[in-house]
Amino acid sequence: MTRPPSDQTAAPRRPAPLRVVFDLDGTLIDSAPDVRSVANAVLDLWNAAPLTLERTRDFMGEGVPTFVARMCRQRELPIADHDAVMAEFLARYDDAVTLTEPYPGAIRMLEDLRAAGAAMAVCTNKPLAPTRAVLRHLDMERLFVTVIAGDSLPTRKPDPAMLHAAFAALGGDGLRIYVGDSETDAETARRAEVPFVLFTEGYRKGPLDQVPRDHALSDLAALPDLLAQLRQAAAG
Numbered sequence: 458m459t460r461p462p463s464d465q466t467a468a469p470r471r472p473a474p475l476r477v478v479f480d481l482d483g484t485l486i487d488s489a490p491d492v493r494s495v496a497n498a499v500l501d502l503w504n505a506a507p508l509t510l511e512r513t514r515d516f517m518g519e520g521v522p523t524f525v526a527r528m529c530r531q532r533e534l535p536i537a538d539h540d541a542v543m544a545e546f547l548a549r550y551d552d553a554v555t556l557t558e559p560y561p562g563a564i565r566m567l568e569d570l571r572a573a574g575a576a577m578a579v580c581t582n583k584p585l586a587p588t589r590a591v592l593r594h595l596d597m598e599r600l601f602v603t604v605i606a607g608d609s610l611p612t613r614k615p616d617p618a619m620l621h622a623a624f625a626a627l628g629g630d631g632l633r634i635y636v637g638d639s640e641t642d643a644e645t646a647r648r649a650e651v652p653f654v655l656f657t658e659g660y661r662k663g664p665l666d667q668v669p670r671d672h673a674l675s676d677l678a679a680l681p682d683l684l685a686q687l688r689q690a691a692a693g
């Protein structure tokens with residue numbers, strides 16, 4: 458019995474190339490303890506009360522200038538001192554790496570994606586020097602084609618320019634995905650018109666159901682399977 462032609466000719470389609478861009482703080486690494494320690498060392502210079510970890514997380518997400526502005530407002534530091542506060546903060550931030558940990562399964566997940574042929578980048582509002590320092594400290598730098606940081610371009614997320622630059626560095630066509638933890642990341646993905654995966658265990662400020670996203674996950678180890686499914690669907 459001859460098979461119908463469709464069965465004879467059905468060859469598996471090549472999966473689409475995968476380009477994945479990751480936010481950093483609150484997505485791949487839990488860096489708030491280091492940021493808090495920097496903030497509190499600076500606040501101590503002004504004899505101001507320290508920040509809790511929770512408040513530190515709340516202040517993160519839009520980069521150092523916004524973090525420092527929120528911190529100064531919260532502790533009512535004199536406006537005339539804000540530039541000096543910023544300078545003291547930045548001076549300490551570059552090597553603030555020892556309290557930071559990758560989220561469970563983050564490095565294994567990145568290695569799995571790379572083994573599956575994904576090209577990956579970091580797109581973070583954190584400045585480049587502390588970003589490079591922490592990635593090196595955690596032996597994660599090797600996993601990324603490029604890093605676009607909070608001082609790499611004239612604008613920061615949620616302006617989509619950083620995300621566009623990250624995908625441009627990854628090159629070519631294929632399936633594009635942005636993975637992040639915050640409202641800022643969701644808005645960046647929307648403006649860049651890139652599908653967004655929300656990591657739910659990071660530094661989001663509001664309720665989960667109010668963050669627009671295409672997919673959500675609480676365990677980074679689930680990302681390779683999700684992306685494999687999306688890749689197959691994209692291959693048709």
Ligand SMILES: O=C(O)COP(=O)(O)O
Pocket residue numbers: 480481482483516517518519520521524580581582583584
């Ligand atoms: O440094 C911040 O405020 C946020 O950094 P992120 O963009 O990696 O979350």
Ligand SMILES: [Mg+2]
Pocket residue numbers: 480481482483484518637638639659660
């Ligand atoms: Mg983040």
